Amino acid sequence: MKVLQAAAEAVPLVKTGGLADVVGALPDALTRAGVASRLLLPGFAAVRAALKGPREVAKLPCPWGASAPSLVAGRLIPFGEAPAYVVVAPDLYERPGGPYADPTGAAWPDNHRRFAPLAWAARALARGADARWRPDVVHAHDWHAGLVPAALAHAGLPAASVMTVHNLAYQGLFPAQTFLDLDLPASAWGIEGLEFWGQVSFMKAGLAHAQAISTVSPRYAQEVQQAALGCGLDGVLRAHPGGVTGILNGVDYGVWHPSIDPHVPQRFDASDLRGKAVCKAQLQRECGLRSDGQAMLMAVVSRLTSQKGLDLLLQVLPQALAGGAQLVVLGQGDADLEAGFAAAVRAYPGRVALLRAHDEALAHQIFAAADVVLVPSRFEPCGLTQLYAMAYGALPLVHHVGGLADTVVDATLEALEDEQATGFAFHRFDAQAFEAALRRAQLLWTRPAQWAQVQQRAMAQRFDWDRAARAYVALYGQAIARRQALATLA
Numbered sequence: 001m002k003v004l005q006a007a008a009e010a011v012p013l014v015k016t017g018g019l020a021d022v023v024g025a026l027p028d029a030l031t032r033a034g035v036a037s038r039l040l041l042p043g044f045a046a047v048r049a050a051l052k053g054p055r056e057v058a059k060l061p062c063p064w065g066a067s068a069p070s071l072v073a074g075r076l077i078p079f080g081e082a083p084a085y086v087v088v089a090p091d092l093y094e095r096p097g098g099p100y101a102d103p104t105g106a107a108w109p110d111n112h113r114r115f116a117p118l119a120w121a122a123r124a125l126a127r128g129a130d131a132r133w134r135p136d137v138v139h140a141h142d143w144h145a146g147l148v149p150a151a152l153a154h155a156g157l158p159a160a161s162v163m164t165v166h167n168l169a170y171q172g173l174f175p176a177q178t179f180l181d182l183d184l185p186a187s188a189w190g191i192e193g194l195e196f197w198g199q200v201s202f203m204k205a206g207l208a209h210a211q212a213i214s215t216v217s218p219r220y221a222q223e224v225q226q227a228a229l230g231c232g233l234d235g236v237l238r239a240h241p242g243g244v245t246g247i248l249n250g251v252d253y254g255v256w257h258p259s260i261d262p263h264v265p266q267r268f269d270a271s272d273l274r275g276k277a278v279c280k281a282q283l284q285r286e287c288g289l290r291s292d293g294q295a296m297l298m299a300v301v302s303r304l305t306s307q308k309g310l311d312l313l314l315q316v317l318p319q320a321l322a323g324g325a326q327l328v329v330l331g332q333g334d335a336d337l338e339a340g341f342a343a344a345v346r347a348y349p350g351r352v353a354l355l356r357a358h359d360e361a362l363a364h365q366i367f368a369a370a371d372v373v374l375v376p377s378r379f380e381p382c383g384l385t386q387l388y389a390m391a392y393g394a395l396p397l398v399h400h401v402g403g404l405a406d407t408v409v410d411a412t413l414e415a416l417e418d419e420q421a422t423g424f425a426f427h428r429f430d431a432q433a434f435e436a437a438l439r440r441a442q443l444l445w446t447r448p449a450q451w452a453q454v455q456q457r458a459m460a461q462r463f464d465w466d467r468a469a470r471a472y473v474a475l476y477g478q479a480i481a482r483r484q485a486l487a488t489l490a
């Protein structure tokens with residue numbers, strides 16, 4: 001089985017969030033599960049710089065009449081010898097700013113033109129543009145690759161498609177007239193297709209045409225089929241004949257483990273946590289927090305957006321800092337959240353630190369230093385930071401939702417007694433419930449022996465990619481079977 005992975009991000013080349021961690025780790029795990037897969041990425045500057053031995057395999061369309069993107073095969077340095085595909089279009093991808101937004105944070109107005117070529121590239125490969133390799137399945141990740149299943153279906157190609165929803169809240173919505181730029185037949189427009197309340201929806205295009213749909217945790221797979229978290233697409237999801245499969249993300253322990261991490265000042269593992277104390281002391285020094293090994297150090301490593309529920313943290317800050325606790329926040333994003341945490345730094349000198357940056361090394365150092373990692377998200381498809389926290393001996397404190405609910409066991413008295421607890425969780429999304437969970441964390445912190453037991457259990461958890469890869473292989477099989485069944489009907 002040959003699988004093409006179409007996505008906008010992949011570590012270590014392009015990353016704005018967990019999508020990149022997943023797309024970077026999945027191909028290796030699939031190889032171990034016996035499936036050869038290749039990446040297809042937009043040619044952002046970092047991707048082009050990493051591209052070796054480029055060989056053009058197709059010219060892609062350009063309905064708006066500028067220079068046509070080209071589909072290039074080659075190797076991407078961080079991925080070794082594995083062949084990959086890149087859409088090369090300097091005027092679309094090689095710009096200052098991020099993958100989706102300009103340097104001021106505003107979405108690029110031509111994002112539909114910037115991501116539609118992923119679909120044309122997949123279509124060209126499924127047609128046999130590269131005589132050396134033709135995919136049996138195209139696995140599309142998030143809205144950026146949402147047109148892929150639509151393009152394959154409308155071209156009547158035999159390749160099956162799988163759509164993975166990493167975050168349904170980002171849908172790739174564009175004005176209706178952008179449809180003319182997408183190189184799809186008129187029949188693709190409409191309520192059964194990619195039209196969503198008069199707009200073009202890349203996400204809906206994927207959901208409506210893929211032979212299989214998955215999302216990144218079992219609980220989120222249920223949640224997106226209900227109105228509250230379905231973002232207007234719960235009906236489309238419920239109607240899919242294959243249902244919505246939840247496949248929990250894994251952790252790449254080759255990157256995220258304190259015993260081998262090149263970014264942390266001193267490595268450690270569960271059998272000897274002295275290095276963790278060194279990491280904590282150094283981080284406290286470096287970000288202006290009081291040097292105090294006894295203070296419970298809480299951390300946030302996150303995009304600062306409303307999804308992440310950090311406004312609730314600002315509300316409960318006095319209670320959160322009770323008992324001498326400290327807080328370090330690494331993140332950037334919404335101006336009101338940045339301003340809120342900046343004000344907290346002024347209000348609590350030496351107790352709160354804000355690092356307004358996207359900094360991979362710092363993220364590793366913070367997980368290594370922290371005692372508690374806060375993830376009070378309103379919704380969370382999977383969430384990776386609570387998993388990294390556990391690996392580094394920091395206890396996650398989470399809102400019991402989505403992947404957070406699937407991965408963290410709250411330290412209730414029962415869970416402590418039954419030796420199940422791995423962190424802290426609150427159920428209702430409100431200040432009172434959050435405060436109660438914070439208080440449980442603070443009380444456990446005053447009982448070092450019990451804390452250590454929960455910490456050891458958290459560090460022993462394994463969220464491995466091999467399990468997830470096997471589940472994806474099974475899903476690819478189902479998608480192929482459904483594609484073949486459709487072909488016999490046609």
Ligand code: ADP
Binds near residue numbers: 018363385
């Ligand atoms: P999401 O994808 O919704 O942002 P995840 O928890 O799945 O949430 O993944 C977030 C990823 O981004 C993790 O790898 C985390 O370490 C990283 N991250 C988030 N904010 C920052 C930051 N400011 N600097 C460095 N890494 C960050």
Ligand code: GLC
Binds near residue numbers: 022
């Ligand atoms: C999205 C989600 C996050 C998930 C990540 C990787 O960005 O917000 O919960 O972990 O994708 O699947």
